[in-house]
Amino acid sequence: MDAIMLQEKLVERLLCPRVRTARQKEKQYVGFATLPNQVHRKSVKKGFDFTLMVAGESGMGKSTLVNSLFLTDLYKDRKLLNAEERINQTVEIIKHTVDIEEKGVKLKLTIVDTPGFGDAVNNNECWKPITDYIDQQFEQYFRDESGLNRKNIQDNRVHCCLYFIPPFGHGLRPVDVEFMKALHEKVNIIPLIAKADCLTPNEIKKLKDRIREEIDRFGIKVYQFPECDSDEDEEFKQLDKELKVSHTMMTRHFSPSCSFHCLFLCSETWTVVEARGQRVRGRLYPWGIVEVENQSHCDFVKLRNMLIRSHMHDLKDVTCDVHYENYRAQCIQEMTSKLAQDNRMESPIPILPLSTPDVDTEKLIKMKDEELKRMQEMLNKMQQQMHDKDQ
Amino acid sequence: MNQQASVGNAMMPDTVVSSGVGGMYGEKAGGPVDFSYVGIDAILEQMRRKAMKQGFELNIMVVGQSGLGKSTLMNTLFKSKVSRKSVLATAQEKIPKTVEIKSISHDIEEKGVRMKLTVIDTPGFGDQINNENCWQPIMKFINDQYEAYLQEEININRKKRIPDSRVHCCIYFIPPTGHCLRPLDVEFMRRLSKVVNIVPVIAKADTLTLEERDFFKKKIREELQANGIDVYPQKEFDEDAEDRMINEKIREMIPFAVVGSDQEYQVNGRRLLGRKTKWGTIEVENIAHCEFAYLRDLLIRTHMQNIKDITSSIHYEMYRVRRLNENNTAVAHTNGLPEHHLTAHEM
Numbered sequence: 142m143d144a145i146m147l148q149e150k151l152v153e154r155l156l157c158p159r160v161r162t163a164r165q166k167e168k169q170y171v172g173f174a175t176l177p178n179q180v181h182r183k184s185v186k187k188g189f190d191f192t193l194m195v196a197g198e199s200g201m202g203k204s205t206l207v208n209s210l211f212l213t214d215l216y217k218d219r220k221l222l223n224a225e226e227r228i229n230q231t232v233e234i235i236k237h238t239v240d241i242e243e244k245g246v247k248l249k250l251t252i253v254d255t256p257g258f259g260d261a262v263n264n265n266e267c268w269k270p271i272t273d274y275i276d277q278q279f280e281q282y283f284r285d286e287s288g289l290n291r292k293n294i295q296d297n298r299v300h301c302c303l304y305f306i307p308p309f310g311h312g313l314r315p316v317d318v319e320f321m322k323a324l325h326e327k328v329n330i331i332p333l334i335a336k337a338d339c340l341t342p343n344e345i346k347k348l349k350d351r352i353r354e355e356i357d358r359f360g361i362k363v364y365q366f367p368e369c370d371s372d373e374d375e376e377f378k379q380l381d382k383e384l385k386v387s388h389t390m391m392t393r394h395f396s397p398s399c400s401f402h403c404l405f406l407c408s409e410t411w412t413v414v415e416a417r418g419q420r421v422r423g424r425l426y427p428w429g430i431v432e433v434e435n436q437s438h439c440d441f442v443k444l445r446n447m448l449i450r451s452h453m454h455d456l457k458d459v460t461c462d463v464h465y466e467n468y469r470a471q472c473i474q475e476m477t478s479k480l481a482q483d484n485r486m487e488s489p490i491p492i493l494p495l496s497t498p499d500v501d502t503e504k505l506i507k508m509k510d511e512e513l514k515r516m517q518e519m520l521n522k523m524q525q526q527m528h529d530k531d532q
Numbered sequence: 533m534n535q536q537a538s539v540g541n542a543m544m545p546d547t548v549v550s551s552g553v554g555g556m557y558g559e560k561a562g563g564p565v566d567f568s569y570v571g572i573d574a575i576l577e578q579m580r581r582k583a584m585k586q587g588f589e590l591n592i593m594v595v596g597q598s599g600l601g602k603s604t605l606m607n608t609l610f611k612s613k614v615s616r617k618s619v620l621a622t623a624q625e626k627i628p629k630t631v632e633i634k635s636i637s638h639d640i641e642e643k644g645v646r647m648k649l650t651v652i653d654t655p656g657f658g659d660q661i662n663n664e665n666c667w668q669p670i671m672k673f674i675n676d677q678y679e680a681y682l683q684e685e686i687n688i689n690r691k692k693r694i695p696d697s698r699v700h701c702c703i704y705f706i707p708p709t710g711h712c713l714r715p716l717d718v719e720f721m722r723r724l725s726k727v728v729n730i731v732p733v734i735a736k737a738d739t740l741t742l743e744e745r746d747f748f749k750k751k752i753r754e755e756l757q758a759n760g761i762d763v764y765p766q767k768e769f770d771e772d773a774e775d776r777m778i779n780e781k782i783r784e785m786i787p788f789a790v791v792g793s794d795q796e797y798q799v800n801g802r803r804l805l806g807r808k809t810k811w812g813t814i815e816v817e818n819i820a821h822c823e824f825a826y827l828r829d830l831l832i833r834t835h836m837q838n839i840k841d842i843t844s845s846i847h848y849e850m851y852r853v854r855r856l857n858e859n860n861t862a863v864a865h866t867n868g869l870p871e872h873h874l875t876a877h878e879m
Contacts, residue, residue, distance in 0.1 A: 172833040173647055177584060179838070183837065246572050445571070449575075
């Protein structure tokens with residue numbers, strides 16, 4: 142909000158013809174330091190969007206985690222299927238969209254759910270619908286970006302995928318490995334250990350180490366925190382270090398991979414309990430209370446901070462700059478090789494698959510065509526006239 | 533529904549919520565947790581951080597006859613020697629035979645914000661005896677920049693940040709005749725307002741008294757309107773009522789009457805930029821004397837981002853649509869397909 146007020150004040154100064162004596166202080170000040178604020182203002186007006194995918198077997202607590210992260214209730218009317226109904230179920234893709242506003246900033250949050258993943262008896266290629274969905278979103282964006290009317294492109298690309306690993310095993314299962322290998326070049330994967338309140342701290346540590354080691358062994362590229370520059374302020378550096386250290390060894394060569402362990406609230410209600418004289422959110426067991434926001438109990442706070450408060454923009458950037466660009470390069474190469482096969486002329490601009498035009502675009506195209514025709518006719522007339530004059 | 537439950541004393545957890553980075557995430561350090569705060573607004577800070585790291589780019593073109601003070605104005609605007617004349621060591625000013633395009637780039641920084649400023653000068657504009665088509669090299673230059681950006685954009689392996697050499701803003705210098713616009717001014721602005729943001733200014737405005745200045749401005753505005761010339765801020769690109777209100781006020785003041793100077797003088801015990809004459813000192817940054825401060829605020833402090841946005845989302849997009857249509861038409865012709873066939877099937 143202060144960015145807007147600053148804008149307002151600046152515009153006032155622009156428009157009111159009062160002689161300003163305070164300007165002497167700004168003698169050497171040109172004023173383009175306000176540029177970040179100008180960009181700010183636009184973004185606040187437009188709002189942001191973010192698409193998060195959650196994948197994992199049923200009962201891992203995906204819905205509850207999403208609800209806790211964003212403090213909304215996205216799954217009010219959900220019906221849970223029993224075992225028989227699930228035998229022949231295929232993996233579906235379900236999108237929930239919710240608009241959240243906080244302190245003047247609007248976020249259009251889309252959660253892509255994948256019910257049915259890993260639930261069937263035979264889970265061969267159960268990740269295929271998911272990779273297809275992600276590719277579809279890339280393709281849609283590619284078409285929009287190459288089209289004629291680019292004013293209001295909707296960005297439905299998946300920015301981040303939270304993958305839930307069950308805590309009961311001894312590391313990654315084959316389906317986990319295959320899933321992550323299929324998706325790690327298409328989306329930012331963040332692996333989580335679900336329902337970790339059934340593990341002791343030692344078991345958690347062992348499991349994390351095991352998982353990290355397996356991730357490296359199989360060459361899976363999970364989302365990495367960008368390195369900090371030296372000019373970042375101290376707090377940010379400290380936070381970055383904490384995030385990295387708490388989950389991995391940190392060297393320049395070894396890409397830090399991050400696995401959070403999380404526990405969640407009970408599904409229908411948020412239990413607010415009294416603990417140490419404070420109200421906290423947690424799960425009430427006969428042997429104690431597991432606090433959601435206690436960092437020594439689970440990494441929920443770290444996950445939330447990283448996902449929302451410090452790296453949301455970076456997740457979007459990596460999706461845009463790396464995953465989408467890879468897809469696009471692949472797509473264009475496929476297209477140009479097909480064109481070469483069809484023996485058509487090499488055009489200076491490759492003919493890209495334009496989106497089916499809407500009425501406006503068609504009108505525009507017709508207009509331009511007519512203009513071109515008119516100009517051609519005029520040119521012809523002029524040439525005629527010149528010929529006549531010469532003769 | 534919140535359920536309240538209290539724990540027996542025997543089972544008191546003994547750890548404290550760590551709040552090492554409380555301040556950064558809006559949590560009150562050591563205080564009770566805010567149950568309803570997600571933290572979405574932190575994305576603004578993330579964007580800001582990224583923008584500061586990347587820096588900004590700005591490309592300004594100055595057009596006008598020689599001797600109108602274009603280079604001096606650029607130097608005054610950015611408080612440093614950014615113009616062509618300061619960089620090149622040419623001894624004398626020779627009027628070139630055709631319009632040349634000379635661009636000079638500087639990296640400037642202020643309060644941690646880095647900017648790559650490119651000043652594009654056009655010596656020779658309007659200086660010949662026959663000035664027909666003197667705008668053509670300029671139009672070609674602007675379109676060439678759009679073309680370069682387009683080529684980079686459709687490349688298979690494109691750069692993360694496409695270097696932006698598109699002309700964001702063209703400052704057109706009107707000589708202070710005091711009467712009205714000249715045919716050359718009208719011709720130039722009419723053609724170029726379609727491809728770039730034009731900001732007209734009255735150069736060397738210290739030759740006009742205040743009444744003459746107001747009269748001149750009114751005449752100019754009338755002529756611009758009569759000829760259908762849309763200068764920045766264009767009416768059709770106002771996004772909402774707030775923008776419209778702000779921009780209306782600006783539109784009532786254009787063209788700005790400016791005086792440029794890079795020399796400082798003592799005035800009332802302060803050192804100010806100005807021009808010293810026998811009848812007084814003209815202070816450049818005094819809005820009672822000239823409107824330089826308004827121009828600077830408009831260009832730099834409030835509307836810089838907006839200028840860049842209009843260039844990229846409107847002027848550039850129009851160029852792109854035109855180019856894509858041309859290309860599709862060309863391919864259709866070589867393949868022997870009539871155009872309407874192309875429209876239906878290829879698009």
